[in-house]
Amino acid sequence: MELRVGNKYRLGRKIGSGSFGDIYLGTDIVTKKEVAIKLECKRTRHPQLHIESKFYKLMQGGVGIPKIKWCGSEGDYNVMVMELLGPSLEDLFNFCSRRFSLKTVLILADQLITRIEDIHYRNFIHRDIKPDNFLMGLGKRGNIVYIIDFGLAKKYKDPHNNQHIPYRENKNLTGTARYASINTHLGIEQSRRDDLESLGYVLMYFNRGSLPWQGLKAATKRQKYERISEKKLSTPFDELCKNHPIEFQQYLKYCRRLRFEERPDYAYLRQLFRMLFHRQGFTYDFVYDWNMLKFGALPATCQTGVADRAIRAAAHTKKQEPDTTTGAGAVGHPSTAVAAIWEGR
Numbered sequence: 001m002e003l004r005v006g007n008k009y010r011l012g013r014k015i016g017s018g019s020f021g022d023i024y025l026g027t028d029i030v031t032k033k034e035v036a037i038k039l040e041c042k043r044t045r046h047p048q049l050h051i052e053s054k055f056y057k058l059m060q061g062g063v064g065i066p067k068i069k070w071c072g073s074e075g076d077y078n079v080m081v082m083e084l085l086g087p088s089l090e091d092l093f094n095f096c097s098r099r100f101s102l103k104t105v106l107i108l109a110d111q112l113i114t115r116i117e118d119i120h121y122r123n124f125i126h127r128d129i130k131p132d133n134f135l136m137g138l139g140k141r142g143n144i145v146y147i148i149d150f151g152l153a154k155k156y157k158d159p160h161n162n163q164h165i166p167y168r169e170n171k172n173l174t175g176t177a178r179y180a181s182i183n184t185h186l187g188i189e190q191s192r193r194d195d196l197e198s199l200g201y202v203l204m205y206f207n208r209g210s211l212p213w214q215g216l217k218a219a220t221k222r223q224k225y226e227r228i229s230e231k232k233l234s235t236p237f238d239e240l241c242k243n244h245p246i247e248f249q250q251y252l253k254y255c256r257r258l259r260f261e262e263r264p265d266y267a268y269l270r271q272l273f274r275m276l277f278h279r280q281g282f283t284y285d286f287v288y289d290w291n292m293l294k295f296g297a298l299p300a301t302c303q304t305g306v307a308d309r310a311i312r313a314a315a316h317t318k319k320q321e322p323d324t325t326t327g328a329g330a331v332g333h334p335s336t337a338v339a340a341i342w343e344g345r
Contacts, residue, residue, distance in 0.1 A: 004029070005037055005079050006070045021049055026081060028069075035069060036085075040078045048151065049078045055124070055150045056082070062118045064111065064146045085146055086138045090131035093206065096289045100206040102245070104289045106277045108134075109203055110270055111145040116199060117266040119147070120192050123159050127152040127190055128175040129198035131205070143286040156191055164261045165189065177228045178211060182256070185229035193258035196269070200252040207244050247276045 003011040005026065012025035021040035028035060040049040053071040060068065070081040089108070093100065100108075112134065119126055126133075128149060137144040152174055156165050168189040173180060175190075181197035184190055205211050213231035218224035237256075241249040251272060258264055277284070 005074050005081060006072055008070065009035060009037060009081055011037060025084075034084045036082050038080045038082070042073065042076050042078055047078065049080055052150060053080045055153060056080075058122060058124075059119070059150075062122075064115050064118070064144055066146055066148060084138060085148070086136040086142065088132050089134045089136075089145070089206075092136070092288075092290045093131060096293060099209045101289050102207070102280065103277075103282045105203055105206045106273050106280075106282065107284065107286065107288065108145065108206070109199075109273045110277075112199055112202070113196075113266055113270050113273075115145065115147040116195050117264075119153070120156075120195070120264075123155055123157045124150075124153050125156045125190055125192060126150065126195050127154060129195050129202060130176045130179045131202055143288075154190070165191070167260045173225055177225045178214060179205075180228075182229075182232060185225075185232060189260070191260050192264055193255055193260070193262065196258075196264055197252065197255040200248070200255055203251070204240055204244070204248060207241075207248065212240065245276055247272050 005011055008029055010027045010029055014022055015025050021038050024037045026035040026037040056068045059065045067083045072079055133149045135146045135148055169187050171187050171189055173184055179198040179201045181194040184194055212235050213228045216227045218227050237249045237252045
């Protein structure tokens with residue numbers, strides 16, 4: 001018996017799961033295009049899908065925001081249908097032997113700063129910036145970085161009166177400890193500055209291959225977060241960024257100097273990396289490391305499918321421990337086993 005959603009999408013096999021829903025491959029009955037279908041049982045104690053779909057609807061139209069095709073309910077389930085996306089930056093990092101070239105890091109940095117700026121412009125902060133939550137598009141959009149997983153996002157400003165959320169302390173750590181800002185470790189309410197500081201750690205993770213506070217052992221999760229915090233606080237930015245262009249250190253120092261309510265100068269941060277990019281003599285051709293790997297200097301648009309097949313072959317790559325406060329289910333495109341569509345919460 002064929003299962004349908006919204007009388008328009010054919011429900012296929014399960015391809016992943018999160019802490020409050022399962023994700024299935026779907027097909028648009030009319031266009032025959034593949035989609036991702038997320039199902040959440042209506043009887044779940046804390047329904048999240050309706051809230052998350054509302055957030056996506058607020059963000060629709062922005063570059064690098066997944067398109068929501070249908071939301072509603074079918075039988076005992078809440079349903080969200082969205083466009084199918086490609087591999088996450090974490091998947092691609094593993095595929096590239098856990099090191100990105102400076103060129104790839106700088107092309108990514110330009111897009112990632114803009115994605116975060118767009119979310120902030122809509123009065124939200126993401127609060128879980130990490131490589132798993134950035135996915136590449138597919139096909140003609142294969143060069144575009146998408147941002148996903150707004151399960152921890154929070155409104156930081158009332159758009160009607162421009163009132164910023166108040167400064168608070170003694171907050172629990174929200175997000176992923178590995179990339180959390182120092183203020184987040186210290187229990188301070190998050191704001192725009194924290195998303196950007198987290199991105200700085202992501203960029204250095206790509207540059208270095210790992211961060212100094214990875215792999216720390218502890219008896220409990222709380223003790224592990226404390227050890228990560230201690231190591232992060234005791235690692236100066238000049239040490240973290242040693243042997244890498246000074247712009248990464250300048251970026252992190254700028255983020256740390258921002259006041260709680262201060263609007264970041266996103267253009268300055270982009271320009272910091274763009275000037276470095278041009279001084280290095282790079283070409284902004286959207287040819288990433290994974291496009292080049294094994295396939296030579298073909299135009300990026302010609303390599304998407306080839307690279308996806310290679311990523312599938314690398315699906316056995318070992319993942320690093322997440323250092324995260326929240327459970328997550330990485331979801332793959334059925335034809336590219338490690339290509340994450342969604343990271344459910």
